Amino acid sequence: MDSLTDRLKALSSAEDFFAFFAVPFDERVVQVNRLHILKRFYQYLHKSDGLSGLGEVELFKRYRELLAQAYQDFVQSTPAREKVFKVFQDADGTQHVQLASLRDSLADRRVQRAA
Template sequence: MNAMIKQLTQFSAAEEFLDYFGIPYEEAVVNVNRLHILKRFYQYMRQEKGLAALDEVAMFKQYRALLMRAYEDFVHSNAAQEKVFKVFQDAEAKSFGLDKLKSTLPTLS
C-alpha cells in the first residue's frame, strides 16, 4: 500500500480529504453534503480503471480530480437530485404513483 493510500485510510471527515488534496471548498456545501461527497468520490474511484497501476504522483492527481468532481456535483446540485444513497433512489421510485401514471396516459375525447 503506497503512502498516499495509507494516509487516506486515516481520514474520516470530508474536510480532511478536501484539505489533503488542496481542494478549496465552501463549508456550507460540505456541512450539508459531507457523506454524499465521500460516497460519490468512492463511486468515481470504483469506476476509474487503472488507478492501482499509477505512480504516486499520478495517483494523487487522479484522486484529486475525482474528489473535486464529487464535490462539484454538490455545489451545482443537491443530495435529492444526485441520488447517491439508496434512500433517495427509493424515494424517486415511490413518488411515481398512480396519479403520475394517469397523467401520462392519453385522454379520450
C-alpha cells in the same frame, strides 16, 4: 514513507480529505453534503479505470480530480437529484408505509405500555 493508501486511512472527515488533496471548498456545501460527497468520491474511484497502474504522484492527482468532481456535483445539484444513497434511489426519495403496518405498530405500542 507511507503510501497514499496509508495516508488516506488516517483521514476521518470530509474536511480532512479536502485539506489533504488541497481542494478548495465552501464549508456550507460540505456541511450539508459531506456524506454524499464522500460516497460519490468513492463511487468515482471504483468506476475509474487504470488507477492501479499509476504511481503515487499520478494517483494523488487523479484522486484529487475525482474529489473535486464529487464536490462539484453537489455545488451544482442536490442530494435528491444526485441519488447517491438508496433512500433517494427508491421512489425518488419518497418512502411508502402501509397504513395497516402503522396501525399494527401503534397497537403493539399500546400493548407494551399496558404491560
